[in-house]
Amino acid sequence: MGAPMAADTFPRLLTGLAATRPNDTAMQEKRYGIWAPMSWSLYAARVRDFAHGLAELGIQRGDIVAVLGDNRPEWLIAELAAQSIGAAVVGIYPTSIGEELLHILTLARVKVVVAEDQEQVDKLIKLIEDERDGRRPTEYAAMPPLLLETVIFYDPHGLEQYDHDFLRDFTHVEQVGHAWGSTRAGWLDEQIAQGSAEDIAVICTTSGTTSRPKLAELSHSNLLAMADHLTTIDPIDAKDRYVSFLPFAWIGEQMLAVACGLSRGLTISFPEDSSTQKTDMREIGPDVMFSPPRIWESMLSEVQVRIDEAGWLKRKVFGWGYDIGDKVAERKIKGQSAGGLSVVHAIADQVALRPVRDQLGLARNGHAYTGGAPLGPDVFRFFHAIGVNLKQIYGQTEICGIAVVHRDDDIAFNTVGTPIAGTEIKIADNGEILLRSASVFRGYHRNPEATAEAVDPEGWLHTGDAGYLDDKGHLVVIDRQKDVLTTADGVRFSSAFIENKLKFSPYVEEAVTFPSDHGMTAIITIDPMTTGSWAEHERLSYTTYTDLAAKAEVQDLVSEEVNRSNEDLPDGIRVKRFVLLHKQFDPDDDEITRTRKVRRNVIADRYGLIIDALARGDERIGITTTVTYQDGSKVDRTIDLRIVDLTNYREPEGRGRRPVWSGRR
Amino acid sequence: MRTRAYEHTLNSSTVPAGRPALEIRDIELRFGGVVALHDVGFTVTQGHIHAVIGPNGAGKSSLLNCVSGLYHPQQGSITLHTGDGGTTHELTKLAPHKIARLGVARSFQNIELFSGLTVLENLMLGRHTHMSQSIAASLLWFGPAQRQEIAHRGLVEEVIDLLSLQAFRHKPVGSLAYGIQKRVELGRALTVQPALLLLDEPMAGMNSEEKEDMARYVLDVHELAGVTVILIEHDMAVVMDISDRVSVLDFGRLIADGTPDEVKANPAVIEAYLGAEDH
Numbered sequence: 026m027g028a029p030m031a032a033d034t035f036p037r038l039l040t041g042l043a044a045t046r047p048n049d050t051a052m053q054e055k056r057y058g059i060w061a062p063m064s065w066s067l068y069a070a071r072v073r074d075f076a077h078g079l080a081e082l083g084i085q086r087g088d089i090v091a092v093l094g095d096n097r098p099e100w101l102i103a104e105l106a107a108q109s110i111g112a113a114v115v116g117i118y119p120t121s122i123g124e125e126l127l128h129i130l131t132l133a134r135v136k137v138v139v140a141e142d143q144e145q146v147d148k149l150i151k152l153i154e155d156e157r158d159g160r161r162p163t164e165y166a167a168m169p170p171l172l173l174e175t176v177i178f179y180d181p182h183g184l185e186q187y188d189h190d191f192l193r194d195f196t197h198v199e200q201v202g203h204a205w206g207s208t209r210a211g212w213l214d215e216q217i218a219q220g221s222a223e224d225i226a227v228i229c230t231t232s233g234t235t236s237r238p239k240l241a242e243l244s245h246s247n248l249l250a251m252a253d254h255l256t257t258i259d260p261i262d263a264k265d266r267y268v269s270f271l272p273f274a275w276i277g278e279q280m281l282a283v284a285c286g287l288s289r290g291l292t293i294s295f296p297e298d299s300s301t302q303k304t305d306m307r308e309i310g311p312d313v314m315f316s317p318p319r320i321w322e323s324m325l326s327e328v329q330v331r332i333d334e335a336g337w338l339k340r341k342v343f344g345w346g347y348d349i350g351d352k353v354a355e356r357k358i359k360g361q362s363a364g365g366l367s368v369v370h371a372i373a374d375q376v377a378l379r380p381v382r383d384q385l386g387l388a389r390n391g392h393a394y395t396g397g398a399p400l401g402p403d404v405f406r407f408f409h410a411i412g413v414n415l416k417q418i419y420g421q422t423e424i425c426g427i428a429v430v431h432r433d434d435d436i437a438f439n440t441v442g443t444p445i446a447g448t449e450i451k452i453a454d455n456g457e458i459l460l461r462s463a464s465v466f467r468g469y470h471r472n473p474e475a476t477a478e479a480v481d482p483e484g485w486l487h488t489g490d491a492g493y494l495d496d497k498g499h500l501v502v503i504d505r506q507k508d509v510l511t512t513a514d515g516v517r518f519s520s521a522f523i524e525n526k527l528k529f530s531p532y533v534e535e536a537v538t539f540p541s542d543h544g545m546t547a548i549i550t551i552d553p554m555t556t557g558s559w560a561e562h563e564r565l566s567y568t569t570y571t572d573l574a575a576k577a578e579v580q581d582l583v584s585e586e587v588n589r590s591n592e593d594l595p596d597g598i599r600v601k602r603f604v605l606l607h608k609q610f611d612p613d614d615d616e617i618t619r620t621r622k623v624r625r626n627v628i629a630d631r632y633g634l635i636i637d638a639l640a641r642g643d644e645r646i647g648i649t650t651t652v653t654y655q656d657g658s659k660v661d662r663t664i665d666l667r668i669v670d671l672t673n674y675r676e677p678e679g680r681g682r683r684p685v686w687s688g689r690r
Numbered sequence: 691m692r693t694r695a696y697e698h699t700l701n702s703s704t705v706p707a708g709r710p711a712l713e714i715r716d717i718e719l720r721f722g723g724v725v726a727l728h729d730v731g732f733t734v735t736q737g738h739i740h741a742v743i744g745p746n747g748a749g750k751s752s753l754l755n756c757v758s759g760l761y762h763p764q765q766g767s768i769t770l771h772t773g774d775g776g777t778t779h780e781l782t783k784l785a786p787h788k789i790a791r792l793g794v795a796r797s798f799q800n801i802e803l804f805s806g807l808t809v810l811e812n813l814m815l816g817r818h819t820h821m822s823q824s825i826a827a828s829l830l831w832f833g834p835a836q837r838q839e840i841a842h843r844g845l846v847e848e849v850i851d852l853l854s855l856q857a858f859r860h861k862p863v864g865s866l867a868y869g870i871q872k873r874v875e876l877g878r879a880l881t882v883q884p885a886l887l888l889l890d891e892p893m894a895g896m897n898s899e900e901k902e903d904m905a906r907y908v909l910d911v912h913e914l915a916g917v918t919v920i921l922i923e924h925d926m927a928v929v930m931d932i933s934d935r936v937s938v939l940d941f942g943r944l945i946a947d948g949t950p951d952e953v954k955a956n957p958a959v960i961e962a963y964l965g966a967e968d969h
Binding site: 058300 | 851913
């Protein structure tokens, strides 16, 4: 493998795999409790039928087909089918609604959407009917017209009674395509042969922590160059298994499931349902995994909760094994051997660590990555201690998701590693990280101004992140450039760094910090799972999230956690006051992105009153929230929040330290 | 298997939609000197969700028990239509297991599942009336009994999918949350492939979110499978939202029968059930 790959396209790779390994499993989906496999030859055949079907519906070279749904084989069939006839695919997060959806569909001039089920179809029907009847909300009037002609669904449940003429069943499109193709022998092969590696393969929406999502165009050669560079560091081969559960609209999933998947012939597994993800993942035991910090953090919380529910013997054994694992990990990441500890470590691994990895579905895992947002160093360390080879990936959608990564024998918890092959890195005079490689994207769709801002004439991608290279050549990312703060004594620091320290507490789900005259202040949301289980343990009764967050005991608990994270911070950036918010951040309220990154500007705007009160040092703050129901009715609610002041905080006497892997002492 | 559509129909009735599915005429049910139902009669139309509402002790569950054969009314008739040929069955004198074989399935107000068995096992039990192997063949299991079990499992898995019970498939029912157990009850009734589904307060004791979920599932069952449903429910909002027709009982008497809007406007109903302060 190697050089010629980069000159290829995904449909040609699929044709190759269907010819060389026709009966191997390309993907498997758990349905009705059974893993149902699909071979490479069936995959290719379904792609052919669907590609013909799309052509019959009028899709042409250069068009863009949107896919709106959870991860299913049909998603990839639609993607490859579109690419086979020279069209591209844009993935939309299945949780997207209203404006976001309209923005993407109109900007990309989408004519055909492949949607999963009734829920998604209902959203699209509403858009189409509103457009037809001229009922588009005035604030979206500036968007181009909606050109949507056909909606194809693959889960027909509940759609039996729908008689809209623009609706098509996925299998019906395949049948029509099959018939259409049978009279045009060789047409599709010609189309596939005509495809150029420089064509747009995928359009990924940028996560848009700052504004409305932009559509980044990634070509076949962008993505395949990235796959080549990544797999030279961490080889992936046809025997490896991968579980696909993060949205295909996210670059990370396209990167592994599609780009690495097709170039290396991975087997992709789709869980039965989001609720069975964990058990399904454990059944498969993926060799490779790439997830944003959220997933790793929630795995840690799960371990913490379950260990705390276990008996004293299990706690002791795990505590002992964890300490040994931690020591060995410390040596390993510096490229040293376990030395004298290797025998003890082998025992600790068998009795304490491997069972935990197995529960998490990581027993077979060789390469695990985190990316998309910074992961707290302590979480990082936890996974290494239990023997998971977790590495940080740094990269934007605009560079196919990866530019910098840790190497197996050279991992530092506070860096993101060193550039992958073929990638140049440069720190601009203003401290901005610049990247250049063959994977730098083609540009933003229909937005040359933004493209010119992102990529300069010499091909450098301006990431907008501030960072520096340390003396070992590792890249250290501080934060988004505009979020970098400077203390009175001139030290550059990032609020994300403080927030990650706070989020390391099992009880803290999200934290957003703001500077004030007296030090940092924070808005904190609690993790309902861990805090709820703590409350049960403490025999504290509560009803809702809002009620739980308002409990004085919970505020004391979080005070202790905040105080602990303050200990490692210089005085100027310690959190002095905080508020436990009455609700979790919700992507439907724009407070976090679909990939669960906090939108600081939205938070700052929406909770301005709280932030001001925090800065002033008020004792309480009453806020009014407007709840909008689906039918459009609105209700105002006023909630009184307590501001917790830590200026004179003293930790209660005689409290022990809790270990990393537990919420209790 | 390319399509995601279900292979099995969950509705075993072949009565065309819009025709009567169940006719209740002049029911009188007494326990000693207590009159539980007096002169109650209405018609359930095929393809409808038909709600029966009323204050506590109005006789709602008693009526359902008459239909499923647990009680035998002293007077009146309950006629079940099966098949489009006009085949009818008189239910008032039949034993419960015979009525079940005619395709009348029910869920109970208090959960009546085997709490030590898993969700899957409970649902497979719902297929009991459709299984035909002898004890000897079932004990041997390999061969016909195994093939039969696999065929029935296919249908049960579709019910699991329909009601999103995948995550609980192998969990003992007793360990599950109340709302989930209620859903399993509904599932068990569905695996019978009913001609008529009787739901006795499927949303009792649920919080509003669970209620909303359950209402969604009842609607799904109705829309996807076309099953005719008789629903007893306390929550007026839910009833008015999802029912095609509503019958109101008060002290064992039928005081109103009509569409949700008609019933809402009926003064007798407002007084008896909704209370004056609400309207």
